[in-house]
Amino acid sequence: MTNGQIVRVGEKANEKEFLLNLLVGEEGMKSHHMAKGTALQGGKHRHWYLWVSIPTVILLLGLNATWDRCWTIGPSASRWTEGPEREIRHVLPWNEQEDGWKGLDSCSGILEGHRFDCYPERDRVVTRELCEQRACCFIQVPPNLAGVPWCFYPPNFPSYTLRNQTPTELGEAGELLRWNKTYYPRDVFKLQLNVMFEADNRLHIQINDSLNPRYEVPIDVPKATRKAKNPLYTVEYSEDPFGIIVKRTSTGTVLLNTTVAPLFFADQFLQMSTSLPSVYIYGLGEHRASFLQSVQWNTLTFWARDSVPREFVNLYGVHPFYLSLEPDGMSHGVFLLNSNAMDVVLQPAPALTWRTIGGILDFYVFMGPDPSSVIQQYLEVIGLPAMLPAWGLGFHLCRWGYGSSNATWEMVKQMRKAGIPQDAQWNDIDYMMDYRDFTFDPQNFATLPQMVADLHSHGQQYVMIVDPAISSVQPPGSYWPYDEGLKQGVFINNVSGSPLIGKVWPGLTAFPDFTNPNTDQWWFQNLLQLHKAVPFDGLWIEGKLLALVKIRKKRPFVISRSTFPSQGRYSGHWLGDNESKWKDMYFSIAGILNFNMFGIPLVGADICGFRGSTTEELCIRWMQLGAFYPFSRNHNTENEKAQDPIAFSESAQEAMKRALFIRYSLLPYLYTLFHHSHVFGETVARAILFEFPEDRNTYSIDKQFLLGSYLLVSPVLEAGAVTVMAYFPRGVWYDFYTGSALRSTGEYVKLSAPLDTINLHLREGAIVPTQEPATTIWVSSGNPLHLLVALSQNASAKGCLFWDDGESLDTYERNAYTYIEFAVEKNQLISKVVHVNIEATYIKVNTLSVYGVTFRPSKVIVNQRPASFSYSSNQVLTVVNLQVPLEKEFHISWS
Numbered sequence: 001m002t003n004g005q006i007v008r009v010g011e012k013a014n015e016k017e018f019l020l021n022l023l024v025g026e027e028g029m030k031s032h033h034m035a036k037g038t039a040l041q042g043g044k045h046r047h048w049y050l051w052v053s054i055p056t057v058i059l060l061l062g063l064n065a066t067w068d069r070c071w072t073i074g075p076s077a078s079r080w081t082e083g084p085e086r087e088i089r090h091v092l093p094w095n096e097q098e099d100g101w102k103g104l105d106s107c108s109g110i111l112e113g114h115r116f117d118c119y120p121e122r123d124r125v126v127t128r129e130l131c132e133q134r135a136c137c138f139i140q141v142p143p144n145l146a147g148v149p150w151c152f153y154p155p156n157f158p159s160y161t162l163r164n165q166t167p168t169e170l171g172e173a174g175e176l177l178r179w180n181k182t183y184y185p186r187d188v189f190k191l192q193l194n195v196m197f198e199a200d201n202r203l204h205i206q207i208n209d210s211l212n213p214r215y216e217v218p219i220d221v222p223k224a225t226r227k228a229k230n231p232l233y234t235v236e237y238s239e240d241p242f243g244i245i246v247k248r249t250s251t252g253t254v255l256l257n258t259t260v261a262p263l264f265f266a267d268q269f270l271q272m273s274t275s276l277p278s279v280y281i282y283g284l285g286e287h288r289a290s291f292l293q294s295v296q297w298n299t300l301t302f303w304a305r306d307s308v309p310r311e312f313v314n315l316y317g318v319h320p321f322y323l324s325l326e327p328d329g330m331s332h333g334v335f336l337l338n339s340n341a342m343d344v345v346l347q348p349a350p351a352l353t354w355r356t357i358g359g360i361l362d363f364y365v366f367m368g369p370d371p372s373s374v375i376q377q378y379l380e381v382i383g384l385p386a387m388l389p390a391w392g393l394g395f396h397l398c399r400w401g402y403g404s405s406n407a408t409w410e411m412v413k414q415m416r417k418a419g420i421p422q423d424a425q426w427n428d429i430d431y432m433m434d435y436r437d438f439t440f441d442p443q444n445f446a447t448l449p450q451m452v453a454d455l456h457s458h459g460q461q462y463v464m465i466v467d468p469a470i471s472s473v474q475p476p477g478s479y480w481p482y483d484e485g486l487k488q489g490v491f492i493n494n495v496s497g498s499p500l501i502g503k504v505w506p507g508l509t510a511f512p513d514f515t516n517p518n519t520d521q522w523w524f525q526n527l528l529q530l531h532k533a534v535p536f537d538g539l540w541i542e543g544k545l546l547a548l549v550k551i552r553k554k555r556p557f558v559i560s561r562s563t564f565p566s567q568g569r570y571s572g573h574w575l576g577d578n579e580s581k582w583k584d585m586y587f588s589i590a591g592i593l594n595f596n597m598f599g600i601p602l603v604g605a606d607i608c609g610f611r612g613s614t615t616e617e618l619c620i621r622w623m624q625l626g627a628f629y630p631f632s633r634n635h636n637t638e639n640e641k642a643q644d645p646i647a648f649s650e651s652a653q654e655a656m657k658r659a660l661f662i663r664y665s666l667l668p669y670l671y672t673l674f675h676h677s678h679v680f681g682e683t684v685a686r687a688i689l690f691e692f693p694e695d696r697n698t699y700s701i702d703k704q705f706l707l708g709s710y711l712l713v714s715p716v717l718e719a720g721a722v723t724v725m726a727y728f729p730r731g732v733w734y735d736f737y738t739g740s741a742l743r744s745t746g747e748y749v750k751l752s753a754p755l756d757t758i759n760l761h762l763r764e765g766a767i768v769p770t771q772e773p774a775t776t777i778w779v780s781s782g783n784p785l786h787l788l789v790a791l792s793q794n795a796s797a798k799g800c801l802f803w804d805d806g807e808s809l810d811t812y813e814r815n816a817y818t819y820i821e822f823a824v825e826k827n828q829l830i831s832k833v834v835h836v837n838i839e840a841t842y843i844k845v846n847t848l849s850v851y852g853v854t855f856r857p858s859k860v861i862v863n864q865r866p867a868s869f870s871y872s873s874n875q876v877l878t879v880v881n882l883q884v885p886l887e888k889e890f891h892i893s894w895s
Contacts, residue, residue: 106155107137112145113348115152116261116273126151134183147297159241159262170196170227176242186267198224200231201377203246207361215359217339219566221381232367246365253277253326260351268357276350280325280699283597284344286317291590291687291702295346302342304562309576316576317563319598323374329693333366333374371690372682379599379681385568387678388602389555390806391461393670394423394777395660401430401638405448414646418653421660421775424461431464435505436471438481438526440534448534459778461537468512469504481526490519514544523547545570554807563600572602572631580609585622586717590702592629596683604631613641616648617719620655624758625715627659628707630684655756664773664780668801673708675802679812692729695746701727710766714759724753734790736760739851739876765792767799767822781806784846789824791852797824805839828893840887848892850877857894
């Protein structure tokens, strides 16, 4: 911005204090509008508008703004108080400004990619007259420049002024003062700026109304008590117009620069823009798109709603967080803690604009410097993911429309007969009586309790759906959940004080208010009565997690569709009502990668698609991919062809079974990844760029992904394909099945991919614990371990294993777990027992496979005793019948 004075943090501003008499200002503006026959809504902050989507709100605000039309050129009745009086003025149209034509010349000098939209209302054609009434530039562009705003801010558009900077215990504070009314109603003329150096790797920036309280998101965030000593960032300011610039100390890279466009802070319109250091930006969910977000005039709307997943619309969750790659491969992240309806606009400068209709501007900046560190720092703020029960990693099966408990039960029996792994059977809303929560159909689902008992006797689990929407139309005294809810006042009320009534599956419904303390006990009592009749193990779209913990006294398993930052502390997520199409399978990968960044690692898509009918080929390929989703569930809708594994040919069943058995063999590795996520905030599924941020070829890859650091998954995503082009970053990669090495310089390789195979590769340097698989996690978890070692080029490797009973609460926090570290150096594998618990005494390590042994060994020694072994021509050493106890340290060497 022009005339910007840059001031470093810590420099004292020699300005006198400015005070704004808001009472005078509001009354003056109200009188002004009354004189024109209009009325201005009171300044009290209200939240009735939350149902409105942001485009509609912006339109209404724009219409409201036309009341002003800059009728009064002189000062309004609101004034600053300081020496020579400064006046609150209306922003003048171009044709009423003294330097209007000069300003128009400056407009044409702004490159298209750097034009920030002055007229974001979507359902209106912006004319020159409308644009210039906002004192903005108007340049119509040709159709080939789609997305470029015709109406955009000039360089000298009025914004806030930074005054009275003062040091604080955590950083710096200041006042932001606005001298001009904007074209949106109820400007906040005096703002409080707080810049907090909360940690060396975390900066916290808040901009709030100085005088009036505003809504702030009530999630627990860390409270810093002292200023960071060696921050990885520096902060600079532009005083007039106000802007903030954040740089990486080590490189000088500008991470944020808000001087690129004016700041807006009205009661129901807040906007802040920033430059981006590169076009590589990720996150900003929940939307259906490629993993790498487009900066080609891409507007992302944030407003949680139940919508069929499709491109260019807002979906079930809201996650205003992004990860940005810098030109040198370093990474940082930015999080706006705000739950109001919101737009985020990406443009090719590259730049980003945050635009929301309420709350405050509450930003966190995470310095990384690598992508994994950024996510860990983000999770330090929003909370670490919950540790799931081990059975949650098994295969889950569901559909809407089984029609009866007997039909559901028969499905389970057929899966057992076919020898296909399955840990959990689910039912959708058709189990209920007239879709009413906490009931089950006494006719069609009469045998539901017996079916659940049978599942439990086979080491399997049962999950049922419970919607937090309570039927409100039953005769009084006939439906306890509603009657008791009314009595206890647990429902969300309308302005008249009676329950707010909506319409969901059972018809007219009331909605529990989970911020009401009475709701917890009411919800618990309802679930407890249902559990006594049908002893479920997990819940789908459940309302209050603690109720499930109180009932089962075990680790909860909950899957939800609508999410917000911190949701991972309580539940997993599925990606919604997708369709049985190849492109839906492709988009699922980006969805899974995003939600791992959002702190919800237990995530998956409906395998084979929810809507529509699948084909055998599509379902085989999707079952192969879904076997490596963190959350693996096949689910489809009613009145479509069955898509459970036994609905297909024997060859299809075998292909699906093979993929599922690989998943079950990887239980120790997957379970350890979830432990690291729970304790350290690591991702489970991650983009390849997370491990190779220096390799620009990885920045847009979303047809492959990694589980942890070491297992590369390269699925087939196209009909009829029997090969797949897979990218391998520089290094050695080993075929998971055979151990054969692939040495890459950073290149794409065409891999054979017959219909019964999904390509998997181990990264060099890995030790991956696997297990002899069975058809349930309960049986698998007692089987012997098999260690897979993928030697690096210097013949080293490392890995680890977390193990506990798989279901008890807080095992890590109570030290009721086993943790083993494995390492290979100089042709010797050593296990180190970091912590041990009784569960480890039941497990033995039985087999070792070492990939990449470049010589034929003459002997193998296990704990100082010779052992038999085999060595293959593709340089794989295999040692069997080890029978070494997991809880004791062991040494295996070859020479």
